[in-house]
Amino acid sequence: MESQNIMFVVLAVIVALGSLMTVMSKSIVRAATYLLVVLLGTAGLYFLMGYTFLGSVQTMVYAGGVIVLYVFAILLTRGQTDKAGKTNGAVTSWGLLLALAGVVGTLAVVCTATWHVVAEIGKPSETTNSITMDTVGHNMISTEHLGYVLPFEAVSVLLLACIVAGIVIARKR
């Protein structure tokens, strides 16, 4: 378990530093790149726990989809001078206050939660945390306990609405 902990610390530091750089960076494209690092680090945490499907989804959807979309949107909208404007004192103090509230809330949850510790995890690998494609697929379209057919369909309707909206915005008048 020692090497697992070392890898966890490495990934956690990468994620934490990346998040800080994302919000502190002046250039918007750099911020998007740091965000990519954060999302890949999160995917790395999933892989460390043996959740390969979740890790792949994280890589596919966020790193390959959302970040590409962001970068595309940045490149298509304005010139290279996308720098963050100066913020005044009131905005900064509000931001700090909100961040502090977030930290306090998270710490409160972490301290008060009752953790269901699995006695011996052994090697968190694919063999122990085996959630195969079959399980995911069956749960996705089943209506029974742990079935996600309703959210799945709701999300499809949402996506359809987005596609229609995109066409409406993009069509020639």
Place this chain on the structure above:
Amino acid sequence: MFDFEIVTSWLHEALTSVMSEGLAVLIECVLVGLGIITLYAIFAMIMIYLERKVCAFFQCRLGPDRVGKWGLLQVICDVLKMMTKEVVNFRQTDRLLHHAAPFLVVTASMVTFACLPWNKGAQIIDFNVGVFFFLAVSSIGVVGILLAGWSANNKYSLIGAMRAGAQIISYELSIGMVMLTMICLTGTMSFSEICDQQATLGWNIFRGHIPALLAFVIYLIAGNAECNRGPFDMPEAESELTAGYHTEYSGMDFGYYYLAEYMNLFICAGIASTIFLGGWAPLVIPGLDGFNAAMAVVPGCVWFLAKVFFVLMLLLWERWTFPRLRIDQLLKLEWKYMLPMSMTVLVIMALCVSFGLTF
């Protein structure tokens, strides 16, 4: 058939007998990493030589023939030249992103390279969602290309990057559909299981007959487009964009793009030979036991490489035969023809599988 797992488990036992398990795993990881990088470099050199020679023969030329016998040492000279060239920095560019972008592209390419099944038991990254993982990682390279185009602060680079991004995202859809078609046939997403199946039941392209063949053709077209290669090399069209997204790169920074482009082609061929032609699996005809035994004498990695180079030849043939497409024709081809076609093939395959019409 030789199982490479004997070697790896022997190595693991030898290492764990003298040190703790964590250290042994670390050493194995380093060894595997070095192995991947070495193989990557060696195959890139082979690919560059192959490309130049095949291109020359298609155009009735001789190709490189000055350095060494048949120009065999030409690639090594090119590598040395590339490594010793100066890396130029420009003012008014984002230096950090400019130098980080090639690494994103080459890393994504190396991780997908590690997904290939080289032999029975010789597989580096083998998840139960292997195919999905492959698609996920290969989509990171687009970010590198977009960042390269943006950070160069040059309009040709930016246009090239936008074109490359649009093209790769579009053709990824067809590749995903083709993969889904073959997953529908195999019922598993793990590359090792896909190969194991084909070693006993026969290659997927024969098992899936008509839909598999159609999917193979679609994959060859979309694969060439995914690697930004002719007839789909609009993003780096020399005559109008001077080289597209890597215009401003020099020295080894350009070398990484060069490397990644050729290796993506190799990976594309490797995945095609894995999901259609059996990976390391020898030619199997169920029922003919003597024939199968004779075929199994040839080692798996030889089968794999032979298939990869066969598919590579098909891809090169395609590249040097067809003229370049315009960018609008290129996107129209994908969205109006290839995507509906691949969806139809997926439905045909699903019908074939559910009616038991596959072998």
